[in-house]
Amino acid sequence: TYGVDLALICETHLKTDQRFNISGHNIYRTDREHGKGGGTAVIIKDYLPHYRANINDTENLEATTISISTKTGHINFVAAYNPPSKILLKQDLDNITSSDNYFIGGDLNSKNTLWNSRITNRNGRILEEHANEAYYNIIAPDTPTYYPGNYLHRPDILDIILTNLKIMPDTLTVLQELDYDHNPLLCEWEALQRYLDIHTEQDIDAAIELFTTTLQETYKINTTISRKHHDFRIDHPELSYLLSLKREARRDWQRLRTPNERTRYNRLKAIVKRTVNQIRRTNFNTFVTDTATNMQKTCTITKVLKGTSKKSNTPAIHGKQGMAFSSLDKANAIALTLEDQFKPNPVHDQNFNRDVTRSVNDYIQRPITDLPAPITEQELQTTIKQLKLNKAPENGKVELEEVNPHLRGGRVENHLGKTIPSSPDRDLNLDLPVLSSRAQHESTETRWMKSQDISRSGKLISSIVQWGRGAVFCCLWCGSICSGFLLLYCPLLPLLFFHQRLFRRLTDIIFAAWEIYPASFMKELESKAWLPTPQPCTEHKSMCRLRKKESTTHLKDPLEQFDLDLLFTSG
Incomplete structure (x- = not known):
C-alpha cells in the first residue's frame, strides 16, 4: 500500500527454528537466544544492492544492520532495540554510529522532552549526551507511537530515529495500521535534493542540461529487469x-x-x-x-x-578479524586462514640452531641422580614396629619419611633397563602400591595393633584352617615323612589380612610373623598346631623310635620343616 522499500523491525519475538519469508524481499534477522521476546530484523526488497554489515548485538543493545550501496556512498540501516530493564550504554551507541552514514530506528526505551516525550528518563539523558558528542540528530514524530494496553497509562513516544543524514521531522508519519501496542512509523524523504539558483536564461539552459544528463545517468545505472509483483x-x-x-x-x-x-x-x-x-x-x-x-x-x-x-543466502564467516558478511570481507577472511595454514618453513637461522644444540647437550650431560636401594622386608618390619598403637595416619595420608626416599624424586630404572625420572605421580613408581595399601587399610592396621595384646594373652581371636601342610621326618635314612594340615591362630591372621597386598607368597607372610613376634608365633605353633603322628617304616623301625622324640621337639625355624608355598583356604 505504501510502497515500503526497507523496513526496520523491533521485538520480532522469533526463534531460530521459526521461518519467516516475504516474497520479493530479503530478511535479515537477529533473534534473541536466551529468554522470551526481543529480536530485531531488517526487511529489504531484493532488487536493491545491499549486504549485511558487521554490526551485531552489543552488551545491552540488540541490533541488525544492512548497508545499501548508493552513488554517494554506503548507508547503514540499523534496527535497534534496547530492553526496558537495561541501561543504554554509550559504547553500544558508539558501535552502531561508527560508520560515515547511518540511519538507526527502533525502540530504545529512551524518553526525553526534546523529542516530544512526556517525561525524561535516564536512558533519554544518556542518549541526549551522546548525540551532542557524536553530532547526529534525533528525530521523532509529533504524535505518540506507543499505546499501552492498560487504559490508565498514558501514550508516549518510544520509537525514534538516530541519523546523520539530512532528514527532517516532517518526513515522519505515524500509521494506524497494526494490531500492536506500537504504531509503525513511516519515513519518506528525497534521496537527492538539489537547490538551483536560477537568474538568467543561461542558468535555465544549464539547469535543464544538468537535469537531463543526471536523469539519463541515473536511468542507466539503476535500471533493472522488472519483475512480476503479485498482489x-x-x-x-x-x-x-x-x-x-x-x-x-x-x-x-x-x-x-x-x-x-x-x-x-x-x-x-x-x-x-x-x-x-x-x-x-x-x-x-x-x-x-x-x-x-x-x-x-x-x-x-x-x-x-x-x-x-x-x-538460501550464504551464511556469515567468523574470521580472525570478526564476523564477515560481505563478499569482500569473506574473501579476506578465507585468505587469512589459508595464509596461516600454508606458511613455509622458517628460514635457516644459525643462532637458533646453535641455541637448540646447546640446550640438548646440556640436558644430555646433566648428571643422573643415583637410585637409592629398593625397599626391603626388614625396613618394612622396622617401620611397622615403630608405628604408634591405637592411632591411624591422619586423613589416610602417609608421611614420606616412612617409605623409600626415592619417592621424593630421583630416577627409577624401568623394565626396559632405561633410567627415567621418578615422582610420586608416576605410575612407574613401584612403591605406589605401598601408599595405596596403607591408605586403604588404615582401619585394619588399627585393629591389628589392638589385637597384639589380646593374642599375646592367649585369647583366641580367629584362626586359619588348613593354611599349610606340616611334615615330620620319621626316618633320616629312607626319607619317609608323615604330613598333615596345621591349624594356627592370631597374630598370624591379622598380619595376613593387613599385608596381603605387600607379600606375594605365603612364605613371606610367615617369615614376617616369625621375625616380628617370634615368641607369640612359637607359642601358637606349639600349642595350637596339629602335628601328624610319625609312622616309622618297618625297615628302620628301631631308628625311627629313637628319632621320634627328637622330631617333635621345639621348632627353631618353621621354614625348615614346613612346605609353606602351598596355597591355603581360610575357614
Missing part, C-alpha cells in the same frame, strides 16, 4: 468493510481511551481475525483441489515445501 491482498468486500471499522475503532480508542471503546475495538479485531482465517482456509482448499489436477503446480508446491525453490 497478495485479499479481494473480499466484507473483509475490507470490517477492516475499516476496526481501524476506526482503534483510532477512537487511542483518542478517547475509554473502556467502551477498547471493548468495541477488541470485538472488531476478533471478528476480523476469524474472517481472515476462514478466507485463508477456503483459498487453501481451492488451491489444493486445483493443484491435484495440474502437474506444473504440483512440482512448484513440492519445491516450496522442500525448501529448494530458492537458494
Whole structure:
C-alpha cells in the first residue's frame, strides 16, 4: 500500500527454528537466544544492492544492520532495540554510529522532552549526551507511537530515529495500521535534493542540461529487469468493510481511551481475525483441489515445501578479524586462514640452531641422580614396629619419611633397563602400591595393633584352617615323612589380612610373623598346631623310635620343616 522499500523491525519475538519469508524481499534477522521476546530484523526488497554489515548485538543493545550501496556512498540501516530493564550504554551507541552514514530506528526505551516525550528518563539523558558528542540528530514524530494496553497509562513516544543524514521531522508519519501496542512509523524523504539558483536564461539552459544528463545517468545505472509483483491482498468486500471499522475503532480508542471503546475495538479485531482465517482456509482448499489436477503446480508446491525453490543466502564467516558478511570481507577472511595454514618453513637461522644444540647437550650431560636401594622386608618390619598403637595416619595420608626416599624424586630404572625420572605421580613408581595399601587399610592396621595384646594373652581371636601342610621326618635314612594340615591362630591372621597386598607368597607372610613376634608365633605353633603322628617304616623301625622324640621337639625355624608355598583356604 505504501510502497515500503526497507523496513526496520523491533521485538520480532522469533526463534531460530521459526521461518519467516516475504516474497520479493530479503530478511535479515537477529533473534534473541536466551529468554522470551526481543529480536530485531531488517526487511529489504531484493532488487536493491545491499549486504549485511558487521554490526551485531552489543552488551545491552540488540541490533541488525544492512548497508545499501548508493552513488554517494554506503548507508547503514540499523534496527535497534534496547530492553526496558537495561541501561543504554554509550559504547553500544558508539558501535552502531561508527560508520560515515547511518540511519538507526527502533525502540530504545529512551524518553526525553526534546523529542516530544512526556517525561525524561535516564536512558533519554544518556542518549541526549551522546548525540551532542557524536553530532547526529534525533528525530521523532509529533504524535505518540506507543499505546499501552492498560487504559490508565498514558501514550508516549518510544520509537525514534538516530541519523546523520539530512532528514527532517516532517518526513515522519505515524500509521494506524497494526494490531500492536506500537504504531509503525513511516519515513519518506528525497534521496537527492538539489537547490538551483536560477537568474538568467543561461542558468535555465544549464539547469535543464544538468537535469537531463543526471536523469539519463541515473536511468542507466539503476535500471533493472522488472519483475512480476503479485498482489497478495485479499479481494473480499466484507473483509475490507470490517477492516475499516476496526481501524476506526482503534483510532477512537487511542483518542478517547475509554473502556467502551477498547471493548468495541477488541470485538472488531476478533471478528476480523476469524474472517481472515476462514478466507485463508477456503483459498487453501481451492488451491489444493486445483493443484491435484495440474502437474506444473504440483512440482512448484513440492519445491516450496522442500525448501529448494530458492537458494538460501550464504551464511556469515567468523574470521580472525570478526564476523564477515560481505563478499569482500569473506574473501579476506578465507585468505587469512589459508595464509596461516600454508606458511613455509622458517628460514635457516644459525643462532637458533646453535641455541637448540646447546640446550640438548646440556640436558644430555646433566648428571643422573643415583637410585637409592629398593625397599626391603626388614625396613618394612622396622617401620611397622615403630608405628604408634591405637592411632591411624591422619586423613589416610602417609608421611614420606616412612617409605623409600626415592619417592621424593630421583630416577627409577624401568623394565626396559632405561633410567627415567621418578615422582610420586608416576605410575612407574613401584612403591605406589605401598601408599595405596596403607591408605586403604588404615582401619585394619588399627585393629591389628589392638589385637597384639589380646593374642599375646592367649585369647583366641580367629584362626586359619588348613593354611599349610606340616611334615615330620620319621626316618633320616629312607626319607619317609608323615604330613598333615596345621591349624594356627592370631597374630598370624591379622598380619595376613593387613599385608596381603605387600607379600606375594605365603612364605613371606610367615617369615614376617616369625621375625616380628617370634615368641607369640612359637607359642601358637606349639600349642595350637596339629602335628601328624610319625609312622616309622618297618625297615628302620628301631631308628625311627629313637628319632621320634627328637622330631617333635621345639621348632627353631618353621621354614625348615614346613612346605609353606602351598596355597591355603581360610575357614
